[in-house]
Amino acid sequence: MEIQTETLKEPPDAGKKKVIVDLVKVNKFYGLNHVVKNLNLSIYEKEFLSILGPSGCGKTTILRLIAGFEQATSGEIFVEGQNIKEKEPFQRNVNTVFQSYALFPHMTVYDNIAYGLKMKKVPKDEIRKRVAKAITMVRLEGFDLRYPVQLSGGQKQRVAIARAIINNPRVLLLDEPLGALDMKLRKQMQIELKSLQAYLGITFVYVTHDQEEALTMSDRIAVMNAGILDQCDKPEEIYDRPATRFIADFIGETNLFECVAELEKDGIAYLYCEAGDLLGKSEGYDPNEIVYVSVRPEKMKCSPAAVDGFSLGGIVRENIYLGNIIKTIINLTNGQAIKINTPVGAKIPQAGSVQYVYWDIKDAVMIYTPSVNKIIEQLSATNIPIGQTRV
Ligand SMILES: Nc1ncnc2c1ncn2[C@@H]1O[C@H](COP(=O)(O)OP(=O)(O)OP(=O)(O)O)[C@@H](O)[C@H]1O
Ligand SMILES: [Mg+2]
Structure with a gap:
């Protein structure tokens, strides 16, 4: 639920x-x-x-x-x-x-x-x-x-x-x-x-x-x-x-990661998902809580070596020419297909090469559904009747 x-x-x-x-x-x-x-x-x-x-x-x-x-x-x-x-x-x-x-x-x-x-x-x-x-x-x-x-x-x-x-x-x-x-x-x-x-x-x-x-x-x-x-x-x-x-999934195109929160430090959330580790904005997650991270293809980046905090490696499946952009598809180790949009003319990774995906923390949308206990805690603190929460 x-x-x-x-x-x-x-x-x-x-x-x-x-x-x-x-x-x-x-x-x-x-x-x-x-x-x-x-x-x-x-x-x-x-x-x-x-x-x-x-x-x-x-x-x-x-x-x-x-x-x-x-x-x-x-x-x-x-x-x-x-x-x-x-x-x-x-x-x-x-x-x-x-x-x-x-x-x-x-x-x-x-x-x-x-x-x-x-x-x-x-x-x-x-x-x-x-x-x-x-x-x-x-x-x-x-x-x-x-x-x-x-x-x-x-x-x-x-x-x-x-x-x-x-x-x-x-x-x-x-x-x-x-x-x-x-x-x-x-x-x-x-x-x-x-x-x-x-x-x-x-x-x-x-x-x-x-x-x-x-x-x-x-x-x-x-x-x-x-x-x-x-x-x-x-x-x-x-x-x-x-x-x-x-x-996030219905409007526009996105890359969505289902993550588990590990810890938070200095405004950064350390998270992991099936394909590896990643970073996001810290928004008060408790350890082991589920957090979804959504990154639009135009905000997604890749590099041949892993970038600090990220270990999402994969292989470039193809580069698709779409007029004004090139769409790169990278298959991560768990099979998830990552989409990256790059303007034509910018550098793109070669098909078949190994790449690690990452992004600027500010460019990711954190989607968080607090646990039932946390909602009840928040509601009792604010005196909002529980009936007003969508469950
Ligand atoms: N007169 C009706 N009797 C019984 N069920 C109905 C009736 N009208 C709609 N429904 C059901 O209510 C739900 C919502 O229907 P609705 O027509 O509002 O959907 P919608 O968002 O407009 O969909 P669409 O984009 O296909 O037009 C559906 O499951 C539909 O089968
Ligand atoms: Mg209708």
Whole structure:
């Protein structure tokens, strides 16, 4: 069982921002399947927040809970300060864009976008004005009379967005909205969506399992791991300081070492793993505790002789040319494949040669999950109720 102390951080300027969606201790069960686990998440006004995680980790379920298509098993959800239990989905200032677009095939672009307003019996003149504005916003002028079948994937996507923003929602929920598009259009739409969000000034809660998409588009990313929110932070924080082993592995490429702490001296932790000895930052580990060390390929170095404190030897399997970098793969004695990225032009080790890998201590991320006894000790010292710790 993985034990975690609280890793969720408020953004530094949180004090100034207004919370628009607040999930408080939200749990969702489908039968015995615990799909969302004690989720605490505050989403801020005008923020672009991505929910990122592998398939089945609960991303869509969280959107459906906020939209009101599902009820939480326990916990509370507030939108603009109001508990949404008291409101029907259509009464909430929230709208959803689905991956499948869900356009009506027998209706034109204009009628698809106008549909919600017609249902609400908004006067015709106002409908015309608002649809025209929405069409301009998503840059679909001249497409009013086309049917969905006459549109490209990206254009259908824009109709779906126009339809979702027509009611001026404060929050737009987007469930993998670019999933069906090819890579080129996807990249283009990412930029469009990001600038549309800034232009509209509404909060986007954007679900994706594509880490690159989340890193490039988001103000903050909430990373989900099997129903648990592992970390919610700015993209650079998630990349540079992953809070858990799962995130270190899931976001970007990394070299991960499962280590046992030996001793600590002068701010340095002496550690060992299956392949040998290594050094890390000292963060108060007790001897024999498990510590994970994550080193990005661009921070990893190698040398033909062992460097002080490190004894991770191996053989260079290959050098792979990747355009602007060369990726060197070194197989350590325990079989672990180490990846090193070097800019083209810099010196690289020969395939088949013996090399020792090492790094600057400051460049390694230490991932530490304290023992149960230590957590209980810490909690009793700070008077935090034990229920607030994720176990
Ligand atoms: N209506 C439902 N009834 C029962 N189980 C469900 C239901 N909807 C989702 N689940 C289960 O809940 C878990 C989370 O599903 P969810 O759709 O939220 O995942 P996701 O992160 O959106 O995945 P994906 O990236 O594949 O879309 C899965 O195990 C799924 O099978
Ligand atoms: Mg989903």
